């Protein structure tokens with residue numbers, strides 16, 4: 001049976017085996033997908049061992065996405081620009097790296113009927129997650145993509161990698177006061193109960209607010225956005241399923257349907 005794994009540290013919380021097994025069932029594919037906890041010093045060795053054991057592909061999660069990039073023989077443009085890899089394929093002796101996080105986000109936004117073409121988009125954060133979504137967001141042709149981060153120099157450095165006039169960089173406190181069509185929180189602030197300190201004037205009822213973090217309840221950012229009057233708030237569970245679907249397609253050459261899996265995952269999350 002074809003073997004796939006997700007490598008990370010920590011990894012117990014991973015929902016990827018549930019998602020990929022559901023995809024395999026719905027597309028009649030026979031495969032196994034498991035988690036592997038990797039001690040920090042062992043990443044490269046564990047991947048080598050998995051390939052030697054006949055592994056077909058792998059997902060890579062925190063904190064190994066940058067190290068995964070370094071072991072690839074070939075990289076997609078997305079992965080190269082993101083500087084991070086979340087999907088490895090092992091093809092006739094070669095390691096091929098891709099990054100499907102951005103595609104997962106865009107797929108989820110479109111599935112939620114969020115208009116991207118011609119929209120003013122604010123992306124908060126300049127870490128691995130933000131890096132991975134810039135190119136797929138620009139590919140949707142927004143009118144502007146504003147990047148803001150706590151450490152402004154990181155956002156500036158990041159924007160220099162992308163040759164786009166649409167990309168502008170600010171600190172949280174000097175973003176021009178005009179409501180956005182879409183605000184994406186790609187910071188990890190919600191994980192510690194915090195909210196990026198942006199002006200309330202950036203949100204009105206028509207501003208869609210998206211948090212890459214997800215959970216049982218609304219994240220702090222989404223709860224705040226709702227208080228400011230945003231009528232549409234979306235968490236990152238759909239992005240998680242979307243990026244998994246894109247990895248599955250790379251490995252199996254078939255795009256799985258995501259809605260049913262997302263619904264069951266939401267129910268599972270609420271029960272846990």
Ligand code: NDP
Nearest residue numbers: 125126127128129150151186187188189194212236239240
């Ligand atoms: P990184 O650690 O690479 O980056 C963290 C980012 O958050 C940086 O921009 C950092 O700013 C900012 N930040 C952290 N704490 C705060 C705070 N209190 N206030 C304001 N900004 C803050 O993380 P990733 O980019 O890899 O991940 C970001 C989030 O996205 C994570 O919570 C992760 O769970 C989620 N994610 C979700 C995915 C999904 O499929 N739903 C996929 C990938 C990620 P600074 O540069 O100043 O330190």
